[in-house]
Amino acid sequence: MPAARFMPYETPDAESVQWDAWWFVRGGVREALPQQLPGWDYSSVETIGVTVHLDTEAIKSATGMQSARDLELVLIADCAPLGRRFVGAASIDEEAEETVDLSVEIPAGEAALQLEVSAHLVLASPGEPGSGRPHLAGSRLLSSQRRTVQLEGEASRFPSEAVPFSAIGLEPAPWTISASFADLNDSFMGSIRLLMNEEHPLARAALDPVANPEAAERLKIDVFRMLVAVVAPDIPECAEQYEEASVGEVVTNMADLYLRQTLVEAASMYRENPLRFERLCYSAVNE
Amino acid sequence: MIYSYPRLPRSVSEARLGEIAAAHQGGGLVAVSKHAAFEHERSVPVATGRVATVQEIRALRTAVCSAMSHWIERGTLGADAARFDSELGVVLHHELQIVPSDAAHEDTWSFLTLMVFPDLATLRFPGLHKDRMVGTPRNALRRVWQRQEVLGDWLQTADAPLGEDELVGLFERSAMVRNRRLARITAGIVAAHDGANRSAWARNFYKAVTFQTGMRMLDVLDDAALTDLLTQTAAQVTVD
Amino acid sequence: MDWYPQRFEPGAIQGDGAKKLLGSPKVSLEDMLVRETAQNSWDARAGDRPVAFTMNLRQLDAASVRDLRENVFTGEGPGTHIHEALADESLWIIEISDRGTIGLGGPVRNDLTPPPGAVTHFINLVFNIGATKSDKSSGGTYGFGKSIAYMVSEVGAVVIWSRCNTDSGPEDRLIASAIGDVFDREGFRYTGRHWWGRTVEGRPEPLVGQAAATLGNRLFSKGFDGDELGTSLLILAPLLGEPGPDDDAEVLAQSVLWNLWPKLIPGADGERAMDIRVQVNGVDHSIPDPATHPALSGHVACLRAVRAAQAGSEPPASLFRTEVIELSRYNAPIGHLALTKYPVPRTPVRIDETRFPSHSVTLMRSSAELVVRELDRPALADPGFQWAGVFKPLADHDSIFAESEPPAHDDWAPESLTNKIHKSIVKVALDKIRQEADHFLAPSAQARVASGNSSTAAVGDMLAGFLGGIAGSAPSPKAKAGGAGGARSAKAAIAVRRAEGGPADRAGWTRTVLEVSVRGGLPSGTPVAVRVRVATDGGTERSEQPDYVREIGWVGAEEGAEAAIIKPETPRLYVFESRDDIAVDVNSGIAAEDADIERSGGTS
Known part of the structure; x- marks a missing residue:
């Protein structure tokens, strides 16, 4: 059954507020809020907002309010999987028509899986009771539709981590691969991790691949080479079937896709003809 | 809060639970303790960010088990399950240093429960029910961590801390719990309530508070206004 | 003793090749000497008795040098410098001995297949450089240990004396061996490997029995007491790189310390597994x-x-x-x-x-x-x-x-x-x-903060192409839930709006009249049911809550009717009362077939 919500008091006409456009911020620029938030992880600080147009006169006359300052716009970002919600608020001026940007900041590491965002017009301060008008602080007058934004899912993402190399005793390279697998059949996602040196300018640049495509390209070639290097000592002399999503399977597919070679061939070229490997690697990855 | 932990997929968790159950049947809690481990070849952590190393996970177990050793030595909880939960919540919350985002994932808790602390979970729920051992919201570790995360020191400092029923009732009201201030003040009022059959009273109180949230957005009230509202609400609540 | 230089034949290892068999070790010569000889002695341990392992740096007297020159290293020995060394009557040697071991048993002939299960210690040490030991748990897995003794000798020469058990009781065996350069002699090419012993049917064999014991007792400072078994090795003109024998002894003692220290630590029974000594002319040199x-x-x-x-x-x-x-x-x-x-x-x-x-x-x-x-x-x-x-x-x-x-x-x-x-x-x-x-x-403090602040999600997503589609944690479209269940008849759409509201009779309660209308559906009317429940933040309380909501019912229908028949364009009114501090959710829908539907069409 579809539900309609009724307050025990008069509420303004739904058309007196337009919840226009939902947005989020990337690289200092607002972009339309998609169903799946790109490039989000537990280190991201995210700002999500909505632009709201209000007909304050219509609201005042419907609710019998004296001043639009008694109203408040509230943005709720609800993260049910984590049992946590984030609240952003904006006050309203006395203008007859107003456009308000309402936003909320989601701190790093405090959200998971998905957010449900909604915006609300509420009574900010208590008024006089009686006559079927809202008077309790927080009384809801109008609400937007709820929107669901996926933060996490199961789409591929290369395992990686930013860390100051000096703190973990690594030489000051821009990046490296950390590998700990007992066998090439071990899970790739569980045993390989790209470490990005936060102290290195090249790594910092590559962390924003869109803004710094050259750094990103260099990283890509290095990662390709490092992956082959890391498995090369364990490659048997003849091709093998590896378990799904294992180190062996991923690197096998990578060699096939980019070099059109079996892993055995790629590893042997890496060992025996490193310069040719380097050239092929460069052209394949940057195709 | 800096660590994410490896995650154990459901299929692996179920197999692992079978091993733990067999160990428990064969050699009790001691045998389950011997099954504790710090890694699994099919565990997969979140793709990005800092993941606890094997060494850190081992140190975690050492720290938690040493803080909980008096319970482990007892081997059974008897009537003290609530006290165990409360202590475990504090210790876990302090030692895990888990990124809350990571704590929202079932598979994270499956790893922590079935690999790292199978004995603590078995001690609490010797029936080894899947819901308690796999990382669902009712998981032995997840629920106590979550209570500590939401209520913080409220759980410990109150003179008459919330009992199991009172906590379960509160956390079932997920909309209330998402508003952390609301949850804490509510818990504080319950803890301070001095009346007969407090848990039945608390159930009605939670209901009364939740019912206000449909009309009013309690998030916009400041602490004083929220406390006033909840105190007034509590004053009207009776036991059925 | 008879001199037997090895001729080239297919597969024979050239002398200096044998020296190279140790590969490219990461340790120094003296360390290798200590490690390998101790290893071989340990592998030869007889049982529970501690192994006595002694490295005695000593100077031979003129008679012993003469004995070596005249009775052991006979013949020309081309490609070695044995004769030059033996010209010096104050020759230094290292005598390395183990006791509490089993000695070098097994056959002394290298050309016959050893009987099944027989040990081959003697031929392995003396002839078969590079043989693999069958007992993998022993330290000297490959049995290359003996070539180090030749490398330590400036002239590449050693004398081996062993007492082992045979089928006919304990037996002394003595043989000398050297590794030198390849040489040509009388039209044949020689590998540079030499043995001195008894030539039997054109093969070298050790002196055995009393002859071996007599010569051994003359050349070696440590003999065999009673039923003792074991092996002694005499390395001619050792070159450990130090200026004098005491310095050499110190080098060996340090080498024992760093390489064999676990053997110096008594076990749980208080016993040392190996009694290790370094000596200079038979006098113990201290090992820290x-x-x-x-x-x-x-x-x-x-x-x-x-x-x-x-x-x-x-x-x-x-x-x-x-x-x-x-x-x-x-x-x-x-x-x-x-x-x-x-x-x-x-x-x-x-x-x-x-x-x-x-x-x-x-x-x-x-x-x-x-x-x-x-x-x-x-x-x-x-x-x-x-x-x-x-x-x-x-x-x-x-x-x-x-x-x-x-x-x-x-x-x-x-x-x-x-x-x-x-x-x-x-x-x-x-x-x-x-x-x-x-x-x-x-x-620990450093380990705890060693985590970065930057998100690598963008990098992870950029590199996702390498992964061939394996699951990660980037957001992905969620499977849409199936269409809403329940039967829908004749596409009726129900609309509910507040018609009027005001205080109820009960203080603190509000009475609300809803207007329920239907678009589409059957011209004769659609049975519509309405349910009013307490609204909560983000949800609806499922159960009835009479303390908060009282449903009065359809206007114009008999009391208790759950559903009203609503014709298109003819709205009906539904009344409920609720506490005025709560919101309600009104669920409306086409009534289930078993619902209590009003009997008449009612009036609007």
Whole structure:
């Protein structure tokens, strides 16, 4: 059954507020809020907002309010999987028509899986009771539709981590691969991790691949080479079937896709003809 | 809060639970303790960010088990399950240093429960029910961590801390719990309530508070206004 | 004795090739001498008796030199410099002896297949350089150990005297051997390998029995007491690089200390597994006690801790905390690693600065407890403190680690293994030892903050193409839930709006009249049911709550009717009362077939 919500008091006409456009911020620029938030992880600080147009006169006359300052716009970002919600608020001026940007900041590491965002017009301060008008602080007058934004899912993402190399005793390279697998059949996602040196300018640049495509390209070639290097000592002399999503399977597919070679061939070229490997690697990855 | 932990997929968790159950049947809690481990070849952590190393996970177990050793030595909880939960919540919350985002994932808790602390979970729920051992919201570790995360020191400092029923009732009201201030003040009022059959009273109180949230957005009230509202609400609540 | 130089034949190893068989060891000559000879002696242990292992640097008297020259190293010996050495009547030698061992038993002929199950110690040591030992748990897996003795000798010459059991009782055996350069003689090419013994049917064999015992007793300072068995090795003109014999003895003592220290540590029974001595002309040269050594004391504490862990006994008391970690692969144990931190003591003794302050894990095999190598990691940052570690595989994994050793037994090299699981075990052990040591060394505070602040999600997504589609944690479209269930008849759309509201009779309650209308549906009307429930933040309370909501019902229908028939364009009214501090959710829908539907069409 579809539900309609009724307050025990008069509420303004739904058309007196337009919840226009939902947005989020990337690289200092607002972009339309998609169903799946790109490039989000537990280190991201995210700002999500909505632009709201209000007909304050219509609201005042419907609710019998004296001043639009008694109203408040509230943005709720609800993260049910984590049992946590984030609240952003904006006050309203006395203008007859107003456009308000309402936003909320989601701190790093405090959200998971998905957010449900909604915006609300509420009574900010208590008024006089009686006559079927809202008077309790927080009384809801109008609400937007709820929107669901996926933060996490199961789409591929290369395992990686930013860390100051000096703190973990690594030489000051821009990046490296950390590998700990007992066998090439071990899970790739569980045993390989790209470490990005936060102290290195090249790594910092590559962390924003869109803004710094050259750094990103260099990283890509290095990662390709490092992956082959890391498995090369364990490659048997003849091709093998590896378990799904294992180190062996991923690197096998990578060699096939980019070099059109079996892993055995790629590893042997890496060992025996490193310069040719380097050239092929460069052209394949940057195709 | 800096660590994410490896995650154990459901299929692996179920197999692992079978091993733990067999160990428990064969050699009790001691045998389950011997099954504790710090890694699994099919565990997969979140793709990005800092993941606890094997060494850190081992140190975690050492720290938690040493803080909980008096319970482990007892081997059974008897009537003290609530006290165990409360202590475990504090210790876990302090030692895990888990990124809350990571704590929202079932598979994270499956790893922590079935690999790292199978004995603590078995001690609490010797029936080894899947819901308690796999990382669902009712998981032995997840629920106590979550209570500590939401209520913080409220759980410990109150003179008459919330009992199991009172906590379960509160956390079932997920909309209330998402508003952390609301949850804490509510818990504080319950803890301070001095009346007969407090848990039945608390159930009605939670209901009364939740019912206000449909009309009013309690998030916009400041602490004083929220406390006033909840105190007034509590004053009207009776036991059925 | 008869001289027997080896002619070239297919497959024969050239003399200097035999010298090279040790590969490219990572350790010095004296270390290798100590390691390999001790290893061979340990492998030859007779049983529970401690092995007595003595390295005696001594100067021969003129009679003994003459004896060697006239009765042992006979013939020309081209390609060696034996005769030059024996011209010096104050020749120095090293006599290395083991007792409490089984001696060099088995056949003395190399050209016949040994009887099944027979030992082949003699022919392996004397003739078969490069033979593989069948007992993998022994330290000297490849039996290359003997070539080191030739390398230490300036003239590449040794004399071997052994007493072993044979079918006819204990037997003395004595043979001399040398490795020199390839040479040509009388139209034949020779490998540079020489033996001196008895030539039998054109083959070299050792002197045996009383003849061997008599000559041995003349040449060697240590004989065999009673029923004692064992082996003695006499290395001519040893070259250890030091200016004098006392210095050489010190080199050997230091080498024993660093390479054999586990053998100097008594076991749980208080016994040493090996009684090791370094002597100069038969007088003991002191070997420092590793347990009190400025650098090694930490390693000793670790060894004791690992021994206890592997024996399942209580950890031994130690002055500084020692941590024992069971290393495993796929949660199956591989071995034990112990780590400790301890102060750097002031010491007047000069210790190699690559070893002191200590900053390594000693790798050793489980039963032999001979040092394979030191795995270095960074030194502690805290001034005044050093750290040490010991790793030993479990006894049943010993052979796997042995297999991965190069001929000099100075490393574990997983890449040399062909068995995938074995390769993985050794690799995992080495990886984990490094990881554990690094974790142990990192101050805990530093380890806790070693995490970055930047998101790598964008990088992870950019590189996702490498992954061939395997699951990660980037957001993905969620499967849409199936269409709403329930039967819909004739596409009726129900609309509900507030018609009027005001205070109810009960104080604090509101009475609300809803207008319910239907678009579409049957012209005769659609049965519509309405349910009013308490609204909560983000949801609806499922159960009825009479203390909050009272449903009065349809206007114009008999009391208790759940559903009203609503015709298109003819709205009906529904009344409820609710407390005025709550919101309600009104659910409306086409009534279920078994609902209590009003009997008449009602009035609007």
